[in-house]
Amino acid sequence: MDSLILPGDKFHVERQENVVLGPGAYCDPKSQKLQPVNAGIEVSRESKKNVFVHVEFNSKRYIPAVGDLVVGLITGSYSDSYKVSLESFSTPVTLSYMAFPNASKKNRPTLKVGDLVYARVAKADKELEAEIECVDSTTGKDAGFGLLEGGNVAEVSLAYSRELAFNSEYELLPLLAKTAQFEVAIGINGKVWIKCDDVRHALACKLTIEECQHHKSAEHKSIIAKNFKSLLNSKD
Amino acid sequence: MAKDIEISTSESKFLIETLRQGLRQDLRKFEEIREVGIEFGKDYGDVTVTMGKTKVHCRISCSIAQPYEDRPFEGLFYISTETSPMAGAQFENGNNTGEDEVLCSRIIEKAVRRSGALDVEGLCIVAGSKCWAVRADVHFLDCDGGFIDVSCIAVMCGLLHFRKPDVTVAGEHITVHSMDEREPVPLGVLHIPICVTFSFFNPEDAEENIKGESNKEICIIDATLKEELLRDGTLTVTLNKNREVVQVSKAGGLPMDALTLMDCCHKAFNITETLTDQITAKLKQDFEARNQYAAMLSSENTRVS
Numbered sequence: 076m077d078s079l080i081l082p083g084d085k086f087h088v089e090r091q092e093n094v095v096l097g098p099g100a101y102c103d104p105k106s107q108k109l110q111p112v113n114a115g116i117e118v119s120r121e122s123k124k125n126v127f128v129h130v131e132f133n134s135k136r137y138i139p140a141v142g143d144l145v146v147g148l149i150t151g152s153y154s155d156s157y158k159v160s161l162e163s164f165s166t167p168v169t170l171s172y173m174a175f176p177n178a179s180k181k182n183r184p185t186l187k188v189g190d191l192v193y194a195r196v197a198k199a200d201k202e203l204e205a206e207i208e209c210v211d212s213t214t215g216k217d218a219g220f221g222l223l224e225g226g227n228v229a230e231v232s233l234a235y236s237r238e239l240a241f242n243s244e245y246e247l248l249p250l251l252a253k254t255a256q257f258e259v260a261i262g263i264n265g266k267v268w269i270k271c272d273d274v275r276h277a278l279a280c281k282l283t284i285e286e287c288q289h290h291k292s293a294e295h296k297s298i299i300a301k302n303f304k305s306l307l308n309s310k311d
Numbered sequence: 312m313a314k315d316i317e318i319s320t321s322e323s324k325f326l327i328e329t330l331r332q333g334l335r336q337d338l339r340k341f342e343e344i345r346e347v348g349i350e351f352g353k354d355y356g357d358v359t360v361t362m363g364k365t366k367v368h369c370r371i372s373c374s375i376a377q378p379y380e381d382r383p384f385e386g387l388f389y390i391s392t393e394t395s396p397m398a399g400a401q402f403e404n405g406n407n408t409g410e411d412e413v414l415c416s417r418i419i420e421k422a423v424r425r426s427g428a429l430d431v432e433g434l435c436i437v438a439g440s441k442c443w444a445v446r447a448d449v450h451f452l453d454c455d456g457g458f459i460d461v462s463c464i465a466v467m468c469g470l471l472h473f474r475k476p477d478v479t480v481a482g483e484h485i486t487v488h489s490m491d492e493r494e495p496v497p498l499g500v501l502h503i504p505i506c507v508t509f510s511f512f513n514p515e516d517a518e519e520n521i522k523g524e525s526n527k528e529i530c531i532i533d534a535t536l537k538e539e540l541l542r543d544g545t546l547t548v549t550l551n552k553n554r555e556v557v558q559v560s561k562a563g564g565l566p567m568d569a570l571t572l573m574d575c576c577h578k579a580f581n582i583t584e585t586l587t588d589q590i591t592a593k594l595k596q597d598f599e600a601r602n603q604y605a606a607m608l609s610s611e612n613t614r615v616s
Binding site for chain 1: 314315316317319320321322324325328329332334336337338400401
């Protein structure tokens with residue numbers, strides 16, 4: 076059931092055991108009571124074994140959580156790791172040289188400062204620097220992570236980046252794909268990397284994604300049409 | 312030290328590539344400025360100016376002070392431009408020693424104060440002992456590039472909008488009349504300087520940055536924050552409606568031609584004209600709204616006729 080929930084309210088969860096807490100949900104260690112700590116939409120999903128509860132809310136600063144797929148920017152390199160920024164003015168995270176497919180002591184990754192990478196958050200503990208990885212750590216194989224070459228980045232709100240990534244019914248990207256060909260990597264940290272062969276298309280895609288976050292899905296079609304029209308018409 | 316905004320090589324390459332194709336990130340033309348919004352507050356000399364996402368607030372205030380000994384006939388005029396993290400996390404609190412911040416306040420100072428936009432002699436009350444000290448406090452509220460241009464407009468709008476209390480002088484004794492008692496008097500503004508900032512991008516290799524022979528640089532007006540971070544050179548031209556060049560400021564960066572400079576000045580003049588008209592129209596509108604009951608009210612004394 077999806078409903079608005081505020082800190083101090085009660086979750087609409089009957090089961091007491093096997094409850095998995097997501098962002099915005101907190102279990103008081105003393106009373107073992109479940110309570111929301113953020114205002115937003117309550118989302119609970121039940122499987123045979125567990126109940127998953129979290130609060131869907133928008134926020135300004137991205138806080139890494141294990142399993143998030145993010146678009147990061149390499150800002151420095153050390154002897155055994157890279158320093159990666161997920162957001163300007165936030166604490167940097169580390170990307171170890173060993174967190175790449177086929178990594179070994181001799182086989183070093185060749186990323187440079189200023190490059191963009193697509194990665195997964197591997198460790199995110201409080202008070203510690205988070206770690207990200209460019210490899211599927213369960214199999215040790217390449218999983219589509221790594222350097223994002225060229226392209227450009229659209230910056231969207233955190234809630235909208237989750238909408239783009241997790242809501243399979245969200246129509247924007249399929250709609251956009253009808254008009255232009257593009258590659259996309261959605262970072263949960265509010266960065267959406269897009270690459271097109273044509274610069275005009277790339278700019279139109281970027282503007283469309285940034286604009287559509289403030290509009291209802293019904294208007295998306297007209298926004299796409301408007302952006303592509305104005306860009307392609309300006310061609311001399 | 313406060314951290315800088317980080318931009319990836321992909322993004323900077325993309326920006327240059329779009330510029331090369333004659334496009335800007337927000338689909339503006341190269342010589343197009345963002346829409347300027349001017350809003351006056353309830354008090355005199357309280358103005359908020361927006362340009363795109365950039366937002367600057369300016370408050371003019373005045374007090375009575377002693378003039379400088381070597382300039383007994385002149386009033387005082389200060390402009391305080393202090394950035395705070397409110398404008399963006401790249402600005403540090405209490406530390407305005409960054410290159411851009413110093414340059415920004417120097418240019419505003421030069422454009423408004425040293426160009427004589429405010430008639431400081433009109434601020435004198437009693438020569439050598441009392442004068443008005445006018446103070447312009449500029450608050451940067453939101454940063455999306457173009458601080459110099461916006462704050463110059465904000466200070467000028469504030470000065471034009473401000474009214475100082477009326478005073479009567481009887482020998483050494485002066486009386487300051489409250490705003491209710493006597494109609495406050497406007498400041499003497501001699502001209503309206505408008506700053507226009509050009510940003511230059513080098514579409515070629517790094518060698519061009521030093522030699523500057525090919526003159527293929529891309530020139531855009533009113534850069535956004537991202538364009539400001541990636542530009543190779545900048546030029547600020549300050550002009551007024553009388554076609555007078557108040558200042559030209561080019562602190563390093565990509566070398567440029569004399570002819571390009573002339574060209575920039577001509578472009579800047581068109582912008583200056585439209586902005587000046589916009590400012591005067593907005594001021595007129597504000598004062599009409601303030602004085603809408605003036606025709607009805609009358610303070611004539613019927614007994615003396």
